[in-house]
Amino acid sequence: MSSPLARSRPGIGNKLLAALHQRLSHIHRVQILGESCASLLRAAFEGRPLRGLDVGCGDQQVSRTIAACLPNSRWRACDLYDLPTALEKDPAWGNYRQMADGVLPFADKTFDVVMFCDVLHHVEREKQADLIQEAVRIGNYLLIKDHFALDAYANIMLRLMDLVGNAPYNVRVLATYFTPDRFDALLGVLKLERVSRLHGIDLYRHLPVLQWLISPQWQFIDLLKAPD
């Protein structure tokens, strides 16, 4: 991840790791994920104006990439942190609101789409349904990007990648990944209807060794419709 909000851990090692991760992974990741999310939204909304909320926004690069692909979309953003003083006057962060853990500070059905991009696996398993339900309260559709830990190897590798990506920041790594069955069960309980899915997203094809160790099958994006 990359975030100007989460308080960076001190030390040259953390700074170097953040810079390396940014260059080798994050830039490619946000481009591919932003374009992938935009393709699902384009098919569903067919160019109609769209109000979106990026929950757990990090540096907002995913929703900004979506906005670049879908000029008819307007995005707001929230995360767990207060806005650092340095960003208070930055117009690019005027769309940001801090959320309390589990509560999204917006009125019912404010948004067409509420997005969680690699956020839910940072949330305790027993709190995931409540957070998704809170998103249903404020939105008509949900866009969820997360990981499928298909076996023990996937679980270990995803955990390692999460630890490396989040180490420079104080973001908790809980590794509460989904399996396809557990995710479908959650959708059933919350009465969410799948509109479309992208499964098998190759985020690391530019990295010579990692591309063989990391399976695209661990990445999915679902566009879901909330119950009326």
Ligand SMILES: C[S@@+](CC[C@H](N)C(=O)[O-])C[C@H]1O[C@@H](n2cnc3c(N)ncnc32)[C@H](O)[C@@H]1O
């Ligand atoms: C891996 S980063 C993803 C950032 C961004 N969405 C992206 O895809 O680049 C996970 C983000 O989730 C946020 N987060 C963690 N727990 C959360 C919670 N309970 N509610 C909302 N956001 C949370 C973190 O602060 C962090 O910004």
